[in-house]
Amino acid sequence: MANKHKIHHSGLSERKSAVPVPGLPARLAAARLLSAVIDKKTSLDGLTDNEHGHPQYLALEMRDRMLVRAILGAALRHRADIERIVERYLDRPLPQNALSLKHLLHVAAAQVLYLDVPDHAAIDLAVTAAKSDPRNQRFSGLVNAILRKLARNADKERAQSSATENIPAWFSHMLIEAYGREKAAKILAAQAIEPPIDISVKSNPEIWAEKLGGHVLFNGTVRLEHVEGAVSDLEGYQQGEWWVQDVAASLPARLLGNIKDKAVADLCAAPGGKTAELAVQGAHVTAIDLSANRLKRLQHNMERLDLKVATWAGNLKDFKPEELFDAVLLDAPCSSTGTIRRHPDILWTKDISDVEKLAKLQLELLVASISLVKIGGLIVFANCSIARQEGEELVDKVLSSRNDITLVPIRDEEVGGRKELLPNGVLRTTPADLEGETPLLSGMDGFFAARFKRIA
Numbered sequence: 001m002a003n004k005h006k007i008h009h010s011g012l013s014e015r016k017s018a019v020p021v022p023g024l025p026a027r028l029a030a031a032r033l034l035s036a037v038i039d040k041k042t043s044l045d046g047l048t049d050n051e052h053g054h055p056q057y058l059a060l061e062m063r064d065r066m067l068v069r070a071i072l073g074a075a076l077r078h079r080a081d082i083e084r085i086v087e088r089y090l091d092r093p094l095p096q097n098a099l100s101l102k103h104l105l106h107v108a109a110a111q112v113l114y115l116d117v118p119d120h121a122a123i124d125l126a127v128t129a130a131k132s133d134p135r136n137q138r139f140s141g142l143v144n145a146i147l148r149k150l151a152r153n154a155d156k157e158r159a160q161s162s163a164t165e166n167i168p169a170w171f172s173h174m175l176i177e178a179y180g181r182e183k184a185a186k187i188l189a190a191q192a193i194e195p196p197i198d199i200s201v202k203s204n205p206e207i208w209a210e211k212l213g214g215h216v217l218f219n220g221t222v223r224l225e226h227v228e229g230a231v232s233d234l235e236g237y238q239q240g241e242w243w244v245q246d247v248a249a250s251l252p253a254r255l256l257g258n259i260k261d262k263a264v265a266d267l268c269a270a271p272g273g274k275t276a277e278l279a280v281q282g283a284h285v286t287a288i289d290l291s292a293n294r295l296k297r298l299q300h301n302m303e304r305l306d307l308k309v310a311t312w313a314g315n316l317k318d319f320k321p322e323e324l325f326d327a328v329l330l331d332a333p334c335s336s337t338g339t340i341r342r343h344p345d346i347l348w349t350k351d352i353s354d355v356e357k358l359a360k361l362q363l364e365l366l367v368a369s370i371s372l373v374k375i376g377g378l379i380v381f382a383n384c385s386i387a388r389q390e391g392e393e394l395v396d397k398v399l400s401s402r403n404d405i406t407l408v409p410i411r412d413e414e415v416g417g418r419k420e421l422l423p424n425g426v427l428r429t430t431p432a433d434l435e436g437e438t439p440l441l442s443g444m445d446g447f448f449a450a451r452f453k454r455i456a
């Protein structure tokens, strides 16, 4: 059963005048963004980007932006449950074209069921939102009645929610085929919990864990179970002592052996989590990314962390370095299906055809990467997908079609002794891995990494 999630909110306060209604712009923006994710398959990351995000989101104060993200997280994580409940409460189905009304109801239901927002605020604001839209005015009484009933029955409805119901069929098929029913169910249960924040520290994980009230995980990553407010306000962030990165994402950049003073190319580098990991190990890093905007973000991140790296903007297939690299890391674009607990929109914006398309692209990028490394040099291929097509199957394909590389199995000690993460010498993590004392101390993003050596 999911508990109500504590957040800072702006509900309806005592107010004398009708405009502006506190909290209403946040709810309207949440409904609008939900529509963009569901109806247009737009990525939530882009919509909620603090520089280039949706104008309705950018018009909100930071506190309201956090509320919108919390509402959307709950609405997407519990999407099928909310849909089922709302449909059950309706006497007859909503008209086919009543999409904005549906999103508005989902936004309110997510607050009533899963967020620590006073029910009356969530309901009153939904009714006000319905009244403010000519398409939905006539349904405002219905919105009120459904949400009041939901608030009365919230405990019972939450108790019936099921992680396995909240996902589209393509994803559950893919998981069951890859991992079997039992593990697939564990992955879905882990994915339904809002994850903790992991940080990679430049040094002294114990000291940072104590300062920030976190826990040191098996490879020195510090896990923060709850963060009040913005992560960037925490001690050490502005001073460049650490950066945010899931424990699983911190593993691949540590698989290139001793890279101190070695020339290392970080291909597909932005926003630079792994670039920082490589630079902290003392490598001379060249960070390459197709997106000049994302590369700018990488540069800002490296400035904050006081790490020096060279950059090159463009398609890695066109990159012709003067000298070949000692090692390369390719963190390829992927379906990101290992990060659904952080980005639940992925379930609704992607499907199996994206997995297939991306696996094809990854193979091309991996082949291009081979020609950037010296003979005898290592190549680490990684991504944050849990689809076998983008991991284990891709390795089989590249090894059977090339005779210039060989697989170099990853050893237990390179992943903090967690040999269960290394089937057949490759790294495979899922949200169901890493059993800790509490749900928040358990779990990690889904990641894949394989290490090759160039031999010809």
Ligand SMILES: C[S@@+](CC[C@H](N)C(=O)[O-])C[C@H]1O[C@@H](n2cnc3c(N)ncnc32)[C@H](O)[C@@H]1O
Binding pocket: 267, 268, 269, 270, 271, 272, 273, 274, 275, 288, 289, 290, 291, 294, 314, 315, 316, 317, 331, 332, 333, 334, 365
């Ligand atoms: C998974 S993200 C990389 C995350 C990054 N390695 C990190 O740890 O922060 C994938 C990146 O690949 C970049 N990309 C996609 N296709 C590319 C290509 N053909 N050449 C270079 N970069 C590419 C995208 O712009 C995106 O920034």
